[in-house]
């Protein structure tokens with residue numbers, strides 16, 4: 348089995364999919380971080396021009412906000428939880444003041460998270476699809492499926508080895524996305540920002556996602572949290588793509604169908620968000636990271652746990668159908 | 681014990697509700713080279729696909745070295761090497777990588793086995809080049825090496841010489857013949873070329889429109905049952921054959937020809953000699969495989 352998985356990983360690598368993905372990634376990340384840096388500098392220039400100051404006085408603004416928060420938390424009428432969340436923000440702002448960090452500067456740690464948040468519904472699934480779509484279909488189009496299936500190896504093992512190889516490459520790809528976004532954006536921003544505190548409603552608490560109260564965590568933890576969600580979504584998308592590519596025979600149509608589903612799904616969600624069924628479609632549930640930033644509910648009744656459950660069901664279903672289809676299939680190429 | 685290396689019984693296959701294979705049965709013994717002869721579209725590839733498990737028969741069984749393909753796929757397939765409408769290679773890898781890849785799919789295939797297979801098909805010099813730059817003949821050799829690295833007892837080749845030049849065909853044929861002779865590998869080789877089957881095979885099964893219409897050794901397939909005597913007095917012999925053996929014989933010059941059961945031939949010859957005829961030749965008339973093939977398949981409608 349290990350040998351089979353090694354073969355499959357080698358095929359993916361030799362097909363030069365990774366360089367293609369890397370190039371796409373570098374282009375996007377480069378453009379985005381350049382753009383963000385440019386927009387930031389322009390904003391500051393504009394601010395300075397309007398206020399007539401020579402330097403952007405972030406300390407002033409931050410202190411102002413601090414005072415406001417402290418004043419409000421003195422108010423006896425404020426409920427306990429809200430006061431707790433004020434305290435978190437105060438703590439956070441104090442960190443910026445004490446460490447002389449401008450809270451609105453773009454940093455690599457912020458960029459890699461916002462890239463993941465933006466990419467999780469379309470761009471990252473596209474990269475995964477490039478990887479997964481021809482895993483099986485290319486064996487059919489090159490007819491090499493015949494040599495794979497006429498060895499003394501049962502069909503399910505052949506497919507399983509491909510699936511495991513796909514999981515390995517998907518995991519690797521998520522790492523690559525994280526590292527590339529961080530390094531490339533650092534080149535532009537010259538700030539890491541991984542130890543800055545961030546207020547979040549979610550924490551990974553003893554392995555489970557805890558959303559009872561807001562807390563303050565360092566950015567690197569938040570990045571890890573976001574990227575575990577990206578990884579989860581990527582695995583789901585990879586599993587679904589595998590099924591599509593098994594059914595349609597060519598990788599181009601597999602990528603096409605997946606893209607149509609992703610874009611069509613967003614339309615559905617946009618136009619028919621009060622239609623109950625929409626929330627059971629996998630595309631509606633892909634945007635896991637948005638749950639972490641406030642009370643996101645694309646369709647009524649959805650939550651992080653709900654989405655994770657729905658996505659898992661889709662992936663497990665896809666894998667099960669893939670194995671059944673692959674086992675029964677007549678190879679007539 | 682049944683010593684068949686391959687036993688195919690009553691295969692039937694429907695594809696999209698069309699009956700492609702009606703009833704195909706045959707078997708192959710150790711070390712035999714069997715030709716699977718039939719015109720294009722007669723169902724050779726479809727049958728071979730079912731034998732190697734690429735497609736499932738609608739009904740019927742395949743047994744390889746005593747293992748049922750359906751029930752013991754892995755054990756059955758560990759005895760088979762095949763090229764089905766191939767060769768199929770990953771053209772973005774070298775020939776050697778292709779072999780390594782398949783070697784790792786079988787148990788106990790060592791690097792030495794790979795090197796041996798490469799040497800056997802005479803590809804030592806170009807084995808590390810990318811498959812994309814290989815000629816058809818070289819690809820076919822790699823395909824053969826792929827089918828041989830795990831030392832199978834049965835080799836299944838589907839029209840292996842398609843696309844090869846005469847030189848390549850000749851070399852390929854010699855390699856396959858040697859395999860059967862020296863390693864006792866059984867070979868099932870499909871072809872629409874009569875000469876190829878006649879040159880390589882011990883036995884032939886002829887398929888037409890999804891049915892086996894004749895299975896026999898090459899020699900038997902060619903015997904017509906017609907015997908030709910060259911002797912001094914054909915007219916007198918003709919009468920003798922008619923009166924004693926009730927055989928109608930025809931005269932042509934100094935020869936007499938008749939259709940006789942081979943088992944009665946020595947009795948007839950003894951009688952002729954005892955009656956004082958001077959026999960110079962007795963031969964059985966062979967037809968060409970082509971005649972047989974055409975006579976069996978000329979009814980076909982496409």
Ligand SMILES: Nc1ncnc2c1ncn2[C@@H]1O[C@H](COP(=O)(O)OP(=O)(O)O)[C@@H](O)[C@H]1O
Nearest residue numbers: 679695700718719720721722723724725726727
């Ligand atoms: N994938 C397929 N779908 C439908 N019919 C097929 C398919 N493959 C082969 N056939 C039909 O099956 C018959 C036998 O084909 P095949 O086994 O390839 O013949 P051969 O190999 O003897 O030339 C042909 O009539 C062909 O049209």
Ligand SMILES: [Mg+2]
Nearest residue numbers: 724725726839
């Ligand atoms: Mg054919």
